[in-house]
Amino acid sequence: MRLSELLGREVTDRTGVRIGTVIDVRLAQDGPPRAQGQAALRITGLIVSPRSSGRLLGYERTPKEGPWLVRMLVLGFNRGVRYVPWEWVDRIDTTPLRVDRAASEIPHLRDLPTPPGRP
């Protein structure tokens, strides 16, 4: 399976209510160790936007920085963006993807603690 097959997929909650579209996939470097001792990248969750397009622009972790125009763009893109933990995804071979929770239980991206970034 390719990562791009996840991007752009529609996501619904347990009852079939639309949550949005997958705009990014969050990865953590904590999988089983690989050949050179590096841990594999594991999918930890999906970033889902209520709009049908849009993307993260790179300011999500430091929302106070950047020029006003870009901040507004980011704010616009991120309004209502949610984070669906990978374990909550019911099956990945269906369209739309179904999340085994009610929409109200799914956290907003901006409420999550800032993940540890790159060094």
Place this chain on the structure above:
Amino acid sequence: MKRLLAVTLGILTAIGGFVDIGDLVANALVGSRYGFALAWVVPVGVVGICLYAEMCGRVAAISGRPVFDLIRERLGPRLGLANLAASFLVTALTLTAEIGGVALALELATSVNYLLWVPLVGFLVWLVIWRVGFARMEQVFGLAGLLLIVFAVALWKLGPDWGQVLHDASHPALPPGEGLPTYLYYAIALFGAAMTPYEVFFFSSGGVEEHWTRRDVGVARSNVFIGFPLGGVLSLAIMGCTALVFFPLGVGVDTLGQVAMPPAVALGKVGLAIVLVGIFAATFGAALETGLSAGYTVAQYFGWQWGKFVRPLQAARFHGVTLLTIVVGVMVMLTTVDPIKVTEYSIVFSAVALPLTYLPILIVANDPEYMGERVNGRISNTLGTVYLVLVLAASLAAIPLMIATKAGQ
């Protein structure tokens, strides 16, 4: 001299934006038709290109990533491809025109028809890209292009009433018989040319060619803040010369031959010789800038090895693209299309390319994951946002104005 040699990348880049074949004629035409009434556009353009060239030079120095890498990353493959198509067309059309421009300069010197020079010029442009090292290339053509400073000397020799010039430039008024749409069309054409996208492609890729690192942010800045203002000065000097020589007579400039007249009027045969060598060097330099940029953009979009810092064998696809672009450019020129008209029509593609090029630069120049401490300051961001809006407005207005005024006729 050493200081000047260190900033030749900025100078050569600026030549492509301010005194390439299209701009030489556009500056002269604007001076001859509007006097000093459009001079204000040049400083506006200089500030804009300085701002964004500084950002992309800093990004290239700190991360090693040239502009089209940023475009692909932040716009994704689809919008990135749209930008690639538009930017490549602008660049390739301009390259085509520059080949014609070099040939026209040779015709002025020898009176041998320019079409006979076109294949030779195409071959020479390719040969320099193929063989000559990047540093030597930018030094030779950047410094030789500075011979156009002869326009400033001619302007001084023509001895205008400087108080009056300053007044005309700061109180722009439409000359009788000229319409506002045409005036605006030329304002946008000059602004668009100053901020033409291949400048940032070339400048940032050139920084990578010169192996800039974190320590070279200062070098990048001096290139920007010396090179582009110099380009702007040349541009204004040409405009001033034709404003003095042609504007009072009601003569409109539309050929390269006429562009070279003011230095001959003011300085005689010596002036003429210097201006012809200067035009040759500037158009040839712009041909190198656009030829390389055509290769840079495609290679950087697809992730191919590019650059003159490796053996040509190691960057086969990159050299393949530049070679093919030059060959097509030569063939288009040989159909006897007017080189100056070709640059006028490339403005259509600039309209798409400009905003899609400058937005990703602004975004990445602010990204701490990329830039660490060296993110944009408040001034860069405020002005950057203002110019992004200006660029967007100009690119939206360019095409309707071009149609309404029949490209400024």
Place this chain on the structure above:
Amino acid sequence: MSGVEPRPAEGRVYDAYLHLLDRQVVDPDGELICKVDDLELELAEDGAAYVRAILTGPAALGPRIGGAAGALMTAVHARLSGGAGPGRIPFHLVADIGSAVTVSARPADLPIRGFEDWVRTTIIDAIPGASDAPE
């Protein structure tokens, strides 16, 4: 997978589209190899998913571009390469993820160089000076 409590993330966290896709892939000497045109995922039995490889080349990029342009890119590549899939760089070779993705392998050892090799042998190699070192 349903009902499983989310496993908290340890180690560094990346957003795949933002930090990986469309980035330049380089070797340790800085030689430019390709772009991260897509990522290949691996689904484990317990429902966890891992990144297995970097995919590159028109066969990976075409589907992402989509539309007529993407279809054309995919079709032309399939035609010229005899239906080969995308180039694949196993993810365990990735040494660093920064403004570029560094892999610990020589480009020549990776099975992703078809077009570059073709252009080199048919056009560039035939021109004098092709293997001269830069000034």
Place this chain on the structure above:
Amino acid sequence: MGTPLVKRLLAVLLLLAACAGPSFSYRDYERKAAHTADEAASVVGSAMLTVELANGRRATRAYLSVLLGEAESTLGAIQQTFEGVQPPDRHADRLRAELGEHLDGAADVLAALRIEVRRGHVDALAGIAEPLGGLHDALEKLAEEHR
């Protein structure tokens, strides 16, 4: 690669430029005549400057020859475009004849200048160019009257 499309585009643009189009009213015709006279005056003015350069020995023969050749062909194109415009009535015929006379006069002088400069007779240019001043003023006056 892009050539056929570019060529086709250029062909369309050239066609559009070439079709000055039929002219319907006298006023339209007058405006076109004024525009033509303006452009021609600009070419003539440029040629006068060129001759001044030649007089002062301020330019090479090659350069003068290119400039005068360009002036001649530019004027030829202007003339051809104007002649392609259909005059709507007798009134317009008179205007056409008047402007045509100036254009012909200018074209003759420019051709003579080009011929002499290519023969190397730079000194002869000033004498040949004498009528240009009058023609320039006549063209500007005509443009002014019919604008």
